Each structure stands twice: as C-alpha cells, then as structure tokens.
C-alpha cells in the first residue's frame with residue numbers, strides 16, 4: 541500500500557509527501573512490499589503505488605456529471621456548478637452525454653413520465669457509475685409525495701449512492717454530497733464489485749429503515765443530513781491484499 | 788383607463804356582443820356580470836355555432852382565446868368547460884363561454900374549437916388528459932402532460948391512484 545520514493549538527494553532526507561492515500565516516504569514502511577522484493581530497490585524519482593489506489597484517486601478527482609436537471613433543484617445545481625461555488629475545482633464538469641458521465645445529480649421532482657427516461661440514461665452510463673439524489677423530491681418525493689404523477693424517491697427506479705436532502709439543498713450541502721461521493725469512489729475496487737441493482741436497492745432500503753428509526757427516536761428530522769448523505773456500506777476493506785494489485 | 792372606465796366600456800361591448808349573438812344563436816343563455824364580462828352558456832350541440840359567432844362578433848370580434856378550463860362538478864355529475872375570450876385591441880370585451888357535459892367518461896364529449904382558435908388545441912388536450920373530456924373533431928387528441936400509459940384522469944375529484952403500492956405515498960407513511 542505504501543509508496544516508496546527514494547530520493548537521489550541526500551540533502552533532504554526528510555521529504556515526505558502525502559497525497560490521497562499514496563504515501564511517498566523515504567523507506568518502505570509498509571509490509572505490503574516484501575523485504576526481498578526488487579521494489580525495495582527503486583530508482584530515484586520512481587513512484588510505487590498500489591494501482592487500485594492510484595486509479596481511485598484519479599477517478600475520485602475527475603467525477604464528471606451529466607448535464608441533467610429536472611426541477612427547481614437544477615437551478616441550485618447550476619449555481620453550484622457556476623463560478624461562485626465552482627464544482628470545477630473538484631474536477632467535476634458537466635458532460636452532455638451519459639456515455640462520458642461518471643455520475644448524475646438527480647436534481648428535482650421525478651415524475652412517472654420522466655422516470656423511464658432517467659432509467660434509460662442511467663443504463664447508458666458506463667460502469668462504474670454513481671447517483672446523487674439532490675433535494676427532498678429526489679430523495680422521497682418531497683413536497684409532492686403522494687401526488688398522482690410523482691415518484692416518491694428516485695431510488696424506486698435506480699440505485700442511489702448519496703442522498704442530499706433540502707428544498708433545495710444549499711450549494712454547500714451539494715458540495716458536501718460530492719465530497720462524500722468521492723469517499724465512495726475511493727473505496728471502489730479495481731475489479732467492479734458485482735453489486736446488482738437489486739443488491740444496491742436492498743442496501744438503500746435497509747439504510748432507509750435505519751434512518752427512519754433514527755428520526756423516530758430523535759423525534760424530528762434533525763441529524764438527517766448526516767444520515768441521509770450516508771456513505772454506502774463498503775463490503776470490502778481496501779488494502780486487505782485480496783482486492784488490490786500490488787506492484 | 789381607470790377601473791370604472793374599463794367596466795363601462797366592457798359592459799357596452801358585452802351588450803353589443805350579446806345582441807349580435809342573440810340573432811345567430813337564440814338558444815344561448817347570456818348574462819352581463821357587474822364587471823362587464825359577458826357570460827354565455829350553451830348546450831354542446833350549439834357550441835360550434837356560438838363560438839363561430841363570437842369569433843366574428845360585430846363590432847368586437849373575440850379573436851383571442853386566453854384560456855380553456857375544465858371544472859368538475861362532482862355533486863351535479865357534470866363537467867363544465869369554460870372558454871375565456873377577449874377582443875383585442877379596443878375595449879377588450881371579455882366573454883366566458885361555458886358548456887356543460889356529462890361526467891361519465893364514455894359520454895363526456897363536446898365539439899373541439901381548435902378549428903376556430905388554434906390555441907384551443909393544447910388546452911383541450913390538457914382537459915382530455917386530466918379530466919377525461921373527449922373533444923370531437925380535435926386534430927390530435929392525445930394525453931399532453933401524463934404518460935400514455937397513465938390510467939385514469941387525475942383531476943377528477945373521485946380519482947383513485949392505481950399505481951403499485953410502492954409508488955404511492957399516503958399521509959400515514961409520514962406518521963411515526
């Protein structure tokens with residue numbers, strides 16, 4: 541897991557760089573590189589990293605999202621994308637095609653007429669892909685839950701990774717959701733985790749159940765933010781050696 | 788133009804339109820309201836003739852159809868369709884043309900006015916979609932807001948959501 545960088549310059553032995561889980565240290569402080577491995581004798585200026593981590597680091601910092609807005613929340617999403625809050629600084633850009641998108645903000649009220657179209661767009665996105673449900677409407681139907689044509693939560697149609705409640709959520713909340721999504725992406729395996737839509741929907745359902753119990757005990761919706769923008773359960777521990785490929 | 792002036796001019800225009808209409812569609816039930824609006828009630832079979840007469844009414848042809856609304860009178864078992872008409876420019880004579888039909892979906896039917904006012908096209912589709920009134924002679928009578936697969940007409944007062952239970956949310960779901 542460690543990254544060894546033996547610097548050619550003896551004058552700065554204390555150099556130490558830490559970057560998104562990729563550690564560049566003087567000595568391999570890491571047991572994942574066997575003592576006799578030739579990797580111990582790396583050349584000056586050569587980085588050794590766990591490929592999975594490197595890839596996830598790259599992925600999580602270039603999450604491109606689809607140009608796709610549904611209702612009033614989309615206006616707030618555009619504001620978040622524009623200069624004042626500037627989603628670009630997290631490496632996220634609007635893409636005009638699902639083929640180029642890593643994730644999608646479901647930003648607004650989902651109607652029964654729109655739901656199949658969203659499903660189609662979701663299916664057109666290449667794996668790995670993530671979904672962020674933005675706003676009360678996308679999470680649960682919000683103020684329109686119970687209306688004849690409103691889907692009570694986009695997770696009835698496609699699996700959701702991060703929920704950001706609010707009507708609409710402030711751009712800060714949306715950015716927080718994006719950062720949590722980056723956390724998820726960093727936990728992704730090199731090989732795609734075979735999580736079927738059904739499995740993911742089940743995860744979502746059990747999490748909702750837990751949240752509901754939480755809200756009940758709290759007696760109000762306070763603390764929903766933490767619960768709702770929840771990181772999905774990670775069914776693999778990175779760095780156990782099974783998953784990652786050590787180079 | 789102050790409010791009083793407008794009401795006076797509207798009332799005068801309404802009277803003129805009323806007498807014009809009485810000559811061509813004597814069966815129309817007309818009344819001038821205090822604000823100068825002319826209310827015209829006709830039976831579905833007279834609707835086309837009345838609409839044609841209003842669109843050509845002298846000296847205030849009502850060429851502007853601003854809105855078509857549907858009203859569900861569930862107790863009376865009737866559905867009413869209201870056409871809001873204006874003459875422009877000028878004193879802006881205002882007419883509401885009202886027609887009632889049966890509430891039963893199979894029999895709720897009135898002639899389409901899309902041939903007289905093209906605006907009626909989308910408005911009538913909306914009323915067909917949400918209230919289930921058939922407009923005879925409409926060029927393209929399809930649902931306009933809801934999906935083609937939708938069952939029922941949701942703005943009817945006795946509408947029942949027939950979606951699967953997972954898609955329905957009731958008040959009880961929010962109570963702990």
Ligand code: SF4
Nearest residue numbers: 612613675676677707
């Ligand atoms: S959550 Fe509020 S702001 Fe967002 S789409 Fe729904 S109604 Fe609009």
